Amino acid sequence: MRERRRSPDRTGDDPVSPDTPPGGPEVPPGEDPEAKVRNLVLRMLTHSPRTRAQLERSLYRREYEEELVTRVLDRIEEAGLIDDAAFAKGWVSSRHHSRHLSRRALSQELRTRGIEEETVREAVAEVSDEDETEAARALARKRLAGSRGKDDETRIRRALGALARKGYPAGLSYRIVREELEVEGEDTDLAPDTDLL
Known part of the structure; x- marks a missing residue:
């Protein structure tokens, strides 16, 4: 039997109206x-698309019985409509390319x-070292381009902060x-132990 997950749901995975009472609307005779x-x-x-855990949380919040939830989700999963592996691959591909997220953030x-x-x-x-490096480079380049005209310390701090958040x-x-500052022709003495994060 699958473990019932009760972790807080902050993912916006529940489009059903908040007016729906616990247990859903009354079941007509x-x-x-x-x-x-x-x-x-x-x-x-x-x-x-949703993961099985997201669907479980939504249904448990409406106070449906665990046995009923498990039975329904098992059948829908068997029909191929719930596929956590496909969800995860699609999520990684989308978020890595659109948001430049690192493997750690995606995980x-x-x-x-x-x-x-x-x-x-x-x-x-699925995200290689090269993919991760190129995504980080694109993000750093964008952040540095947006801070041109500011002093080096500010530019470096902002770029490093953006990368850390991802x-x-x-x-x-x-x-x-x-490397990106060198490409711009900037002269910087950034060292690995710089305390700018």
Whole structure:
């Protein structure tokens, strides 16, 4: 039996109206509770892809019985409509390219969405060292371009801060910022032990 997850849900994964009372609307006489839960899950999946854990949290919040939730989600998963591995791969591809997130940040986002650790590792492994370096470089270049005209210390601090927020390690961040400043023709003495993060 799957473990019931009760972690806080801060991911905006619940498009159903907040006016819906716990347990959902009253089940009309003769309506199958399983059909009601299934329809609710299908509506949520139509709104946007979700992990099994996100769907579980949403249904538990409405106080549906664990056995009912498990039964419905098992059937929907068997039909291929819930696929955490596919979700994780799509998430990594999208967020890495659009937001320039590091592997560490991507891993954390997937964990908060209830993806199992092995699936997280497999999805994040799709991002190579080169991919991560190029994404960090693109982010540093963008940040440095936006701070032209400011003093070097401010530019470096802002670029390093942006990279840190995206989860990049300090050593990689220092190297890339230094290289990008050199490309610009800037003269900087940034050293790996600079205390600017």
